[in-house]
Amino acid sequence: MKESSVQNLMLAVGNSMMGDDGAGPMLFDLMEKNPIDGWIAINGGSSPENAVHQIRALSPQRLLIVDAADICLAPGEIRIIDPDDIAEMFIMSTHNLPLNFLIDQLKEDIDEIIFLGIQPDLVGFYMPMNEKVITAVHQVYSALPNWEGLGGFTLLDGE
Numbered sequence: 001m002k003e004s005s006v007q008n009l010m011l012a013v014g015n016s017m018m019g020d021d022g023a024g025p026m027l028f029d030l031m032e033k034n035p036i037d038g039w040i041a042i043n044g045g046s047s048p049e050n051a052v053h054q055i056r057a058l059s060p061q062r063l064l065i066v067d068a069a070d071i072c073l074a075p076g077e078i079r080i081i082d083p084d085d086i087a088e089m090f091i092m093s094t095h096n097l098p099l100n101f102l103i104d105q106l107k108e109d110i111d112e113i114i115f116l117g118i119q120p121d122l123v124g125f126y127m128p129m130n131e132k133v134i135t136a137v138h139q140v141y142s143a144l145p146n147w148e149g150l151g152g153f154t155l156l157d158g159e
Contacts (some may be wrong), residue, residue: 019127020120069117076132
């Protein structure tokens with residue numbers, strides 16, 4: 001494994017024109033406007049697999065993937081989802097490829113990959129983002145400067 005120049009990389013996944021699916025891109029925008037020391041952000045949009053070459057080139061020690069995920073909780077609830085559970089769980093996704101394919105591709109190069117899901121309320125074209133989802137995005141942003149382990153968030157209980 002090559003020496004990492006980047007400590008932490010946040011990959012935002014989602015479509016900002018689809019209501020709560022814009023949670024990841026909203027976090028990206030916050031990080032662009034107010035950068036956090038030790039963190040770099042990439043907006044993977046609806047096709048995060050297109051960012052794989054960029055992620056590999058940066059070779060981060062930690063990759064945090066943030067996406068709206070239908071995990072059957074109240075809107076705005078945040079959970080860390082074990083990457084190994086993503087394939088078994090049917091996670092609602094507006095993306096071209098299931099995220100477990102992306103994660104499996106990157107596991108070879110990155111020591112720590114964390115998938116953080118924010119429960120959406122409504123996902124539909126031109127829908128507004130739910131206030132609870134907006135609050136959740138700000139919660140994640142606030143956790144980034146001192147991120148350790150799961151960043152203070154709860155692991156989703158796999159079925």
